Amino acid sequence: MHNQQVFAATIGFFDGVHRGHRHLLSQLQKEAAQRGLHPMAVTFESHPRQVLQPGWQPQLLTTLQQKVELLREAGVERVEVLRFDDALSQLTARQFMAQVLQERLHVGLLVTGHDTRFGHQREEGFSDYLRYGAELGMEVVEGTGKPSVRPRGTRRTDRPHAGLPHR
Numbered sequence: 001m002h003n004q005q006v007f008a009a010t011i012g013f014f015d016g017v018h019r020g021h022r023h024l025l026s027q028l029q030k031e032a033a034q035r036g037l038h039p040m041a042v043t044f045e046s047h048p049r050q051v052l053q054p055g056w057q058p059q060l061l062t063t064l065q066q067k068v069e070l071l072r073e074a075g076v077e078r079v080e081v082l083r084f085d086d087a088l089s090q091l092t093a094r095q096f097m098a099q100v101l102q103e104r105l106h107v108g109l110l111v112t113g114h115d116t117r118f119g120h121q122r123e124e125g126f127s128d129y130l131r132y133g134a135e136l137g138m139e140v141v142e143g144t145g146k147p148s149v150r151p152r153g154t155r156r157t158d159r160p161h162a163g164l165p166h167r
Helices: 019-035 064-073 093-104 126-136
Strands: 007-011 038-044 078-082 107-112 139-142
Touching: 007 019, 019 038, 019 107, 038 064, 064 078, 093 107, 093 126, 107 126, 126 139
Parallel strands: 007 038, 007 107, 038 078, 107 139
Antiparallel strands: none
8 A cells, every 4th residue: 555545434335325324424534534544435336236136126315426426525535436246246255355445445444334244145244344354454443323313303204315405
């Protein structure tokens, strides 16, 4: 990683860039700033499930272009859009962390969501990511999940895109 920017990254599909995503992105920015790193969101051009379950079509809240714009508006310096294909789906979590995050994208810090799972068949979890990160020299921290307090006087909504600017 000589003479290259090093990034703090989080991974997700980020459809709608909703409040929970924004909370994770805020944590990413704080963790990155504390370490002098640049915040990056790693996402996918199409939903990974479309490769894993051919014929499945998601009902998306945002187009890829809108998602990238919303991620940037949320303060992410770089948005990396990956093509999720059969080859990528076969990588173990360790292979993904080494080959994609570290070697290709120069990630020095991975901030995972509370329910983030990646790698072949999503078999591995946070404790595995911690171990692989230690082996690779990549720091791994777990985000705290969704904001825990709803402002007084507001009500719960079943609209996952609530709070997004109208477009």
